[in-house]
Amino acid sequence: MNKLFVIAEVxxxxxxxxxxxxLFLEYAQSLNFSLCFQNFQKELDELPGVYSxxxxxxxxxxxxxxxxxxxxxxxLGDKVCExxxxxxxxxxxxxxxxKSLANHLIARARELAYDKMRLDxxxxxxxxxxxxxxxxxxxxxxxxxxxxxxxxxxxxxxxE
Numbered sequence: 001m002n003k004l005f006v007i008a009e010v011x012x013x014x015x016x017x018x019x020x021x022x023l024f025l026e027y028a029q030s031l032n033f034s035l036c037f038q039n040f041q042k043e044l045d046e047l048p049g050v051y052s053x054x055x056x057x058x059x060x061x062x063x064x065x066x067x068x069x070x071x072x073x074x075x076l077g078d079k080v081c082e083x084x085x086x087x088x089x090x091x092x093x094x095x096x097x098x099k100s101l102a103n104h105l106i107a108r109a110r111e112l113a114y115d116k117m118r119l120d121x122x123x124x125x126x127x128x129x130x131x132x133x134x135x136x137x138x139x140x141x142x143x144x145x146x147x148x149x150x151x152x153x154x155x156x157x158x159x160e
Contacts (some may be wrong), residue, residue: 003065004061005068007104010048010058018045020058023070027087050074055081057108061088061097068092071101076143079115086128088124098128102135110158117158118143123150 010016021044028040043049051058051072061069069088076082083105088097109117119137121128129152137154146153 005061005092005097005100007100008062009108010060010133012048012052016060019060019067019072020047020072022064023060023067023087023089023135024085027070027085027088030087040150052097053086055112057105057112059101059104061092061101063095063097068095069097069101071105073105073112074092075114076118079113081112081114083117083119098131099135102131106135106156106158114158117156118154120144120146120151120153122148123152 010015010020024040024044024047048058049057050056051074057076059071060067067089067090069086072084073082074082082089083102086098086101088101103118106117108149117137119133120134120143122127132154135156137156138152140155141149142153
């Protein structure tokens with residue numbers, strides 16, 4: 001456990017879900033495009049929804065009990081999952097929270113017997129792209145239609 005923050009897996013209870021919703025909204029507002037093509041409002045309304053256990057997961061990073069960041073795991077198929085909604089609040093950046101959230105999600109995906117993890121990002125998210133590459137993700141062909149200019153699709157083999 002890091003001395004500055006803790007990563008907690010979200011259970012389906014109102015306080016935790018409300019924290020996730022707030023972080024998801026902040027994430028969406030930090031982008032220079034709309035997430036409507038991903039049915040974002042429906043995703044918020046139905047949380048945990050597509051991220052529900054046993055094959056999905058929602059995680060919070062907490063600093064002194066306050067939500068500092070989030071990440072989510074979504075099943076794409078029997079052996080393939082997707083990393084979604086990695087976000088760290090600006091005041092908590094630089095503490096290694098994003099890397100720890102990603103590492104936690106990757107470890108849990110392995111425990112859930114996924115073989116591959118995918119994600120999509122955009123070229124303007126330079127720090128995120130560097131984090132993904134340093135975590136073993138590599139570029140792949142699009143696995144769904146993302147209309148945002150500069151979209152990148154990445155994958156990691158979880159069996160390595």
